[in-house]
Amino acid sequence: MKAWICLPMMALVLTGCAGKTVYRDSCANQLDAAWRELDIAKAEGFAGTVSYSKALSLLTAAKTQQQFEAYEGCTSKSERAHFYIRESRAGR
Numbered sequence: 001m002k003a004w005i006c007l008p009m010m011a012l013v014l015t016g017c018a019g020k021t022v023y024r025d026s027c028a029n030q031l032d033a034a035w036r037e038l039d040i041a042k043a044e045g046f047a048g049t050v051s052y053s054k055a056l057s058l059l060t061a062a063k064t065q066q067q068f069e070a071y072e073g074c075t076s077k078s079e080r081a082h083f084y085i086r087e088s089r090a091g092r
Contacts, residue, residue, distance in 0.1 A: 030079060034078050
């Protein structure tokens with residue numbers, strides 16, 4: 001009888017752990033691409049703009065979320081950082 005209770009509980013726990021990996025690849029890819037774009041913007045001389053600072057802050061927060069396995073938030077912040085990087089390169 002105890003096995004009938006433990007088996008579904010174990011399945012539920014394992015399913016919960018597997019759900020955290022849904023955004024893992026997206027987070028890593030978005031973050032890497034955004035860091036490369038940010039380096040290009042810096043090399044082009046746009047490092048002093050407000051948009052550059054916002055993008056840098058978002059990418060720092062995204063990296064922190066990646067380390068804590070909050071992949072969905074990491075992906076969201078990385079995408080928002082792309083916007084600010086484009087704004088920075090446009091001189092805004």
